[in-house]
């Protein structure tokens with residue numbers, strides 16, 4: 166395992182430990198885990214139990230199916246009110262009362278069977294009780310979801326959601342299925358197949374489900390009092406009608422771009438998932454595989470979900486969660502397209518794993534964003550809409566897609582006489598994938614918090630632990646010119662000449678330098694350059710010191726001057742760090758670039774004048790100065806050669822922004838060439854190659870040397 170991966174594992178485990186150290190959350194997580202296990206047992210058991218009460222395969226199928234359908238129905242009837250409940254009433258007591266009712270209802274099903282009631286009556290009551298339980302669950306979920314963000318700091322919300330989702334949808338259903346089958350075997354083994362009705366595993370499971378709900382109610386009532394909200398504005402809420410609260414909730418969702426984007430995206434992802442489920446059987450058949458392939462594909466989706474939820478945050482690290490959400494939906498949808506084009510089971514399996522991973526990451530990012538960014542007052546209503554909407558979208562998508570595929574069969578549509586045949590299942594997957602990509606991109610557009618930052622570069626940077634930073638909002642009406650070059654290239658000489666010329670024209674000119682333009686910078690300058698009585702900073706410390714000088718310099722000198730319209734002329738800027746610390750000290754150039762980009766908030770010069778000089782010539786020029794060589798001047802010729810070629814490579818990578826001049830020419834000629842270029846920029850601002858901040862923030866990082874460029878450079882020295 167690579168060290169980065171093991172580091173990720175360690176930090177993942179540490180994050181889980183730290184979130185479990187929060188007592189109210191730990192208690193809630195344990196009790197919800199038990200309750201979720203009970204619910205899965207109950208879901209499996211009620212269905213099996215109902216089927217066991219009637220005779221004949223048709224009746225058994227109908228009993229099983231109707232119970233599952235009944236679980237989904239309440240969303241239609243009571244859904245809209247659920248969120249209002251969660252926001253209006255104390256969430257702890259809402260949860261407690263709901264769980265007590267569910268305890269009684271779950272227990273009532275096996276209890277009725279024990280009284281010797283007829284099979285039909287037991288099934289009917291099981292259906293009614295299930296309907297009521299689901300109705301109550303609809304009230305309980307938004308109250309719980311809205312309460313969790315109040316128990317933990319925002320920074321740990323994602324880990325908390327990871328834990329909860331993996332427990333609810335990963336561990337407990339598997340555990341429940343295994344437990345039920347082990348229970349069934351054990352009970353049958355112990356009783357030689359003569360199981361008394363009270364010991365039927367399905368009945369025992371229902372008892373367990375009932376008991377787990379009682380336990381949840383007690384723990385929440387007495388052990389997690391923190392769930393009770395400090396009722397801000399309670400009086401105003403009491404004065405509002407429930408109808409008003411309901412319409413306000415909808416208005417909030419409609420009018421808040423982030424929430425609208427999240428809700429749309431989640432619905433889109435569920436619709437895609439529903440279509441995959443609805444077409445899965447026919448799809449497996451279209452691969453020429455049977456039922457086994459169908460189950461394999463299903464399993465693959467769940468494996469993908471677990472990967473997305475469990476590993477997603479470790480992969481994207483510091484990436485903006487808003488961006489991650491949109492990208493995950495696009496990933497899931499694009500993977501549906503992979504399914505549509507799959508020609509072999511292995512390709513379909515890969516597609517299914519990616520569908521699951523994208524959906525899992527989107528679900529995790531979406532829940533975390535909703536929990537962290539939606540105000541407590543409306544959170545219950547927002548979660549209710551998501552919960553109800555996802556159920557409805559899922560049911561509709563499954564029903565419609567299976568109907569459409571069923572009507573078309575897995576028949577092949579032959580296009581003209583071209584001999585091309587397209588299965589209707591695949592067409593549907595194609596449409597679902599395309600619609601999902603559209604939903605993902607629209608969601609991304611609505612909630613992007615790093616507008617202007619290139620998406621793929623940001624993703625790649627985030628995976629490597631260095632997400633791009635958006636430029637600080639800033640309008641420049643000035644011009645930023647930087648002089649770069651090796652030691653003794655003549656930067657100070659040329660800078661003074663240009664400043665004098667522009668000053669004579671009556672322009673507002675600010676002459677500055679790095680390091681050392683400010684009081685803070687002066688001290689940094691002596692730390693990095695003085696050799697007497699100052700310990701040499703290590704290469705990374707040196708890079709940080711130059712970056713610190715730059716951050717302060719840009720914030721206090723450069724930006725204010727540019728904002729008021731001055732021409733800022735700086736002796737050295739970011740390129741010096743890339744050349745000296747990157748190429749000279751051989752620190753990773755991209756890391757140095759990222760550091761500078763962060764320090765400057767993405768501010769780039771409009772023009773870089775590079776005075777290129779052979780290091781022997783440049784160093785001999787500065788040797789004639791009265792004071793001795795500073796720390797960098799004292800470096801080897803090989804070091805200065807690396808610096809020189811790094812500057813030239815930077816200029817070659819972005820020629821429009823650089824003016825490269827031979828610094829061995831007479832100073833007057835150089836000054837003419839510089840003045841000419843600057844005049845051009847001043848008279849024709851359109852000639853400035855950067856996107857001006859007024860037209861949108863400039864967010865790209867400074868030009869960097871690629872690894873190949875660095876290697877080439879090393880060879881030249």
Ligand SMILES: Nc1ncnc2c1ncn2[C@@H]1O[C@H](COP(=O)(O)OP(=O)(O)OP(=O)(O)O)[C@@H](O)[C@H]1O
Nearest residue numbers: 651652653654655656657658786787828830831832
């Ligand atoms: N084009 C040139 N030809 C010959 N000598 C020059 C030229 N430009 C500057 N010099 C001389 O070289 C010396 C160094 O010049 P200057 O201080 O302008 O360079 P610099 O790049 O700012 O140096 P440093 O890297 O130390 O900041 C000075 O004595 C200056 O007079």
Ligand SMILES: Cc1cn([C@H]2C[C@H](O)[C@@H](COP(=O)(O)O)O2)c(=O)[nH]c1=O
Nearest residue numbers: 679680711737738741742745746797798
């Ligand atoms: C900005 C910057 C500078 N340096 C080095 C380059 C020079 O050797 C000195 C500055 O001296 P000068 O006489 O003012 O040119 O510092 C660096 O290594 N990294 C940087 O980012």
